[in-house]
Amino acid sequence: MGLKNRLSTAASGAATTVAAGALVATGLLSPASAHVAQEAVAPRAAPCIDGAADGTEAARGGPRGADHRDVSVREQQRIEREVGDRLAARGLSRRAAAASSATVPVYVHVMRDSAGGGDVTDSQVQAQVDVLNRSFAGQKSSTATDTGFRFTLAGIDRFDNTSWHQDKQSSTYRRQTRQGGANALNIWLVDFAYLGVATFPWDYSRNGAIDGIRVNYTTLPGGSASSYNLGETATHEAGHWFGLYHTFQGGCTTTNDQVADTPAQSSSTSGCPAGRDSCSLPGLDPIHNFMDYSYDSCYLEFTGGQSDRAGQMWAAYR
Numbered sequence: 001m002g003l004k005n006r007l008s009t010a011a012s013g014a015a016t017t018v019a020a021g022a023l024v025a026t027g028l029l030s031p032a033s034a035h036v037a038q039e040a041v042a043p044r045a046a047p048c049i050d051g052a053a054d055g056t057e058a059a060r061g062g063p064r065g066a067d068h069r070d071v072s073v074r075e076q077q078r079i080e081r082e083v084g085d086r087l088a089a090r091g092l093s094r095r096a097a098a099a100s101s102a103t104v105p106v107y108v109h110v111m112r113d114s115a116g117g118g119d120v121t122d123s124q125v126q127a128q129v130d131v132l133n134r135s136f137a138g139q140k141s142s143t144a145t146d147t148g149f150r151f152t153l154a155g156i157d158r159f160d161n162t163s164w165h166q167d168k169q170s171s172t173y174r175r176q177t178r179q180g181g182a183n184a185l186n187i188w189l190v191d192f193a194y195l196g197v198a199t200f201p202w203d204y205s206r207n208g209a210i211d212g213i214r215v216n217y218t219t220l221p222g223g224s225a226s227s228y229n230l231g232e233t234a235t236h237e238a239g240h241w242f243g244l245y246h247t248f249q250g251g252c253t254t255t256n257d258q259v260a261d262t263p264a265q266s267s268s269t270s271g272c273p274a275g276r277d278s279c280s281l282p283g284l285d286p287i288h289n290f291m292d293y294s295y296d297s298c299y300l301e302f303t304g305g306q307s308d309r310a311g312q313m314w315a316a317y318r
């Protein structure tokens with residue numbers, strides 16, 4: 001979707017104008033590990049491990065693999081066909097769908113341990129929502145695209161449960177605590193080896209009860225995750241929730257992340273290595289893109305192609 005005119009959708013509860021679809025998300029891992037695999041949804045969750053090639057691979061994807069379930073090239077093709085069918089059923093062209101916009105209600109679930117550890121303040125939560133708004137509005141760089149999506153805090157709840165705090169029985173706790181419809185972004189704040197993990201929108205129809213993103217509570221603005229405490233983990237995970245792949249999805253291929261204006265890259269980025277060029281295909285690696293694994297301070301933008309894709313996914317699934 002482009003910055004301009006998306007069909008605006010309702011902010012509140014369930015459906016929006018454009019598409020009452022449903023979206024699902026994915027997530028990120030903590031510095032030491034990075035992203036996680038999405039259990040329930042993925043029978044075959046083959047992680048795309050980026051190894052220690054860069055030394056500090058930890059970033060957002062790590063030794064445990066991706067922060068979402070693996071999607072093979074064949075499944076990517078199936079998803080593209082499905083999106084086309086869904087848009088056609090709604091009488092929407094891809095171009096029209098790309099212009100979708102919405103204000104997304106955000107429910108934040110603070111999963112503290114039994115002693116109350118792992119808490120965050122209400123102001124940190126609001127600061128996190130503010131980061132999502134700035135990043136999705138393209139306010140961090142003159143080259144960034146305004147995706148047209150905005151976020152509004154719809155609720156905060158807190159639980160004192162050590163297992164849940166450690167992200168154990170995540171399918172159970174998500175089912176028990178998730179709020180809102182397909183258009184609602186649920187964020188569970190936990191303490192695990194990842195920065196975050198997300199579900200994808202095309203999985204909502206089968207797994208809507210666990211739809212949302214799990215984010216390490218230390219990554220919120222002011223948190224303790226060094227290099228990852230500006231709140232951009234939630235931005236990255238929300239990107240998956242909107243249907244965006246990593247910029248390194250598919251490696252050095254022309255199809256890769258299904259977005260034309262994100263140059264191909266062979267693997268995830270760690271830190272903020274200016275000039276990195278890991279593929280012979282045109283363009284430097286998009287290290288400043290929210291869908292890479294760079295440091296929070298290095299994250300600057302979504303592209304127009306990603307914005308269009310997020311709008312189409314919104315129209316098709318959310």
Ligand SMILES: [Zn+2]
Binds near residue numbers: 028
């Ligand atoms: Zn990711």
